[in-house]
Amino acid sequence: MKKTTFFVTILSMLCSGLFGQTPPGLTDLAGDGVVITAVSSENISTNNKRMIVVGSKLFFTAQTTASGEELWVSDGTPTGTKMVKDIVSGANGSNPQWLSAIGNKCYFTATTTTQGTELWVSDGTDAGTTLVKDIYSGTSSSTPILLTAFGTKVLFFAMDPDSELLPVIDATKAEKWLWITDGTAAGTTRIGDTPTKETGYDGIHGKVIVTKDLSKAFFIGYSADFNETLWTTDGTVTGTKPIKDINPRTVTGSFAKTAPAAIEWMTPMGNKIVFRAETVSEVTKNTSLGLNGDIGSEIWLSDGTAAGTNWIGVDFAKGMTGAAPTPTQFAWTLPINDNLLLFRADDGVHNVEPCVMDISKPFVAISNPKIVFDYNNWSFPSSVQPSWPQQWRTVHNGYVYFQANGWIWEPPTNTAKGGTGWSLSRINVSSGDISKIDSISACRQWTTGNYTIFTPNGNTDDSKYFTEVGGTLYFTANDAANNNELWYLDATNYPKKYCDFTGNGIPHSLRTMNNTLYFVATATNKLYKVSTATGISVPKKTSVNIFPNPVSDQINIQTEESIKSVDVFNVQGCRMMSVSGNNKSINISTLHNGIYFVNIKLNSGEIAIEKVIKR
Secondary structure (H helix, E strand, C coil), X not given: XXXXXXXXXHHHHHHCCCCCCXXXXXXXXCCCCCEECCCCCCCCCCCCCCCEEECCEEEEEEEECCCEEEEEEECCCCCCCEEXXXXXXXXXECCCEEEEEECCEEEEEEEECCCEEEEEXXXXXXXXXXXXXXXXXXXXXXXXXXXXXXXXXXXXXXXXXXXXXXXXXXXXXXXXXXXXXXXXXXXXXXCCCCCCCCCCCCCCCCCEXXXXXXXXXXXXXXXXXXXXXXXXECCCCCCCEECCCCCCCXXXXXXXXXXXXXXXXXXXXXXXXXXXXXECHHHHCCCCCCCCCCCEEEEEEECCCCCCEEECCCCCCCCEECXXXXXXXXXXXXXXCCCEEEEEEECCXXXXXXXXXXXXXXXXXXXXXXXXXXXXXXXXXXXXXXXXXXXXXXXXXXXXXXXXXXXEEECCCCEEEEEEEEEEEEEECCCCCHHHCCCXXXXXXXXXXXXXXXXXXXXXXXXXXXXXXXXXXXXEEECCCCCEXXXXXXCCCCXXXXXXXXXXXXXXXXXXXXXXXXXXXCCCCEEEEECCCCCCCCCCCCCEEEECCCXXXXXXEEECCCEEEEEEEECXXXXXXXXXXXXXXEECCCCXXXXXXXXXXXXCCCEEEEEEEEC
């Protein structure tokens, strides 16, 4: 059987300045003199300088001394990376924002001296980059925001004379109301007379949430009758309306008759959304649960109808904090499928920890929704400590990877070894069954809690931007102070650094196009293409051999160099054994039969990974 050995000694070479600012394995697409202006935030609700993928084209914003900031496009090659159109000729630029992929085109906003800030569309060519409509005619700006794909059309909020002169909330402040476009001037119309929450909104899925069947979209709207509440639209004027008064408590001294719903974290779940909203006695007293008081900010579910928009009926964050009900702090939501939702929240007992709920099943206290596990179970005399899990973005090989703040616990005595800071962690969600997602299947710290790329005792590896490409999970992380770089998981789900810029790379805007990874590095403000699938490889220097294979009880390691450590992983990536020192015979008789990966770290710094079969 042909064995595969991976060596990564090149990483130490990358740490030096030997290769300059473009480490091996990367391709600088835009070249010298081009500054990529995409920003690092992944929050589509607030990031108006993002990089997007449209089919086989990558759209982004960049600036040069000659052209200023304009829209750029790349087909993944240096020759195919270029400015789309010099919308404002000269050094000033058109300041493109709100790049959004709709169909095979990129919609965005651009600013010109003759038309102000208006909606534009591009197919990636100069001739195919045009103004959609001068919504606020003349030099006045409609300033479109929150561009969202709605099938083949685009929903957005913009200002026109009516919304400027007849604001809903404050007579002294102009507002932006809801519009829709098919990409033509005639097909660009206003369909709503309500503003949305422009600032102070929490959530990473957007401020306009479209259902899976594209039949409707949800957004936060305002009216004199219902204050802030949940609205829906089907893309027409008559189909754009508030769903129900979520917080019907009467108030005085406001523009509205009732109180605001304080909606946050709208999350798509098939043809429904889950969100957080204020939940008061006027709502709870109508349930059959015997509750008749305020329970604070809690979890709601909506199908777009008044009857189907309700508090889930479970006071998840039980109890009081001071004189007010404990808020659930429902946030960092990740749909595993149309029914199963991973999120973080305070359950009133363990503080803010990883949680899960299934919207297809009855909501029952303790079991649905429920805490996955008490990640940071280090209790001080005065409080229970939260782990604040966050940054989960995708499911990779049945696991959700994220960062959380906790402690390392050493088995079998469960002794606290020290704080981890914000470190790489994961949860097993492969079953897709809420009853099976718990502390046993979570595989904390691969075996005991989390994996710290950065040495523990409070240091933070800040793992985030998890992006799967061709079966490999990439992300960014720190392994030392001021050294945030691109990492990936190897064949054993063990984290490895892909490349290291001179200084602090700080990669962001990780994007997948044609099964290839692209990203921007803050250190250089350049756009890079990852040229290899799993890191930088070099010819192996030292022969490493494991025998017998298959094996029943003891594996022998043959190598001319001394061994620093040996780790044995199962196929799920959980570390089953760890042996330090120059041990060339490892007893694995206690392991179950199956396939394992043996990670051999040599004193030279080289790492070899061998697959063995235990029988």
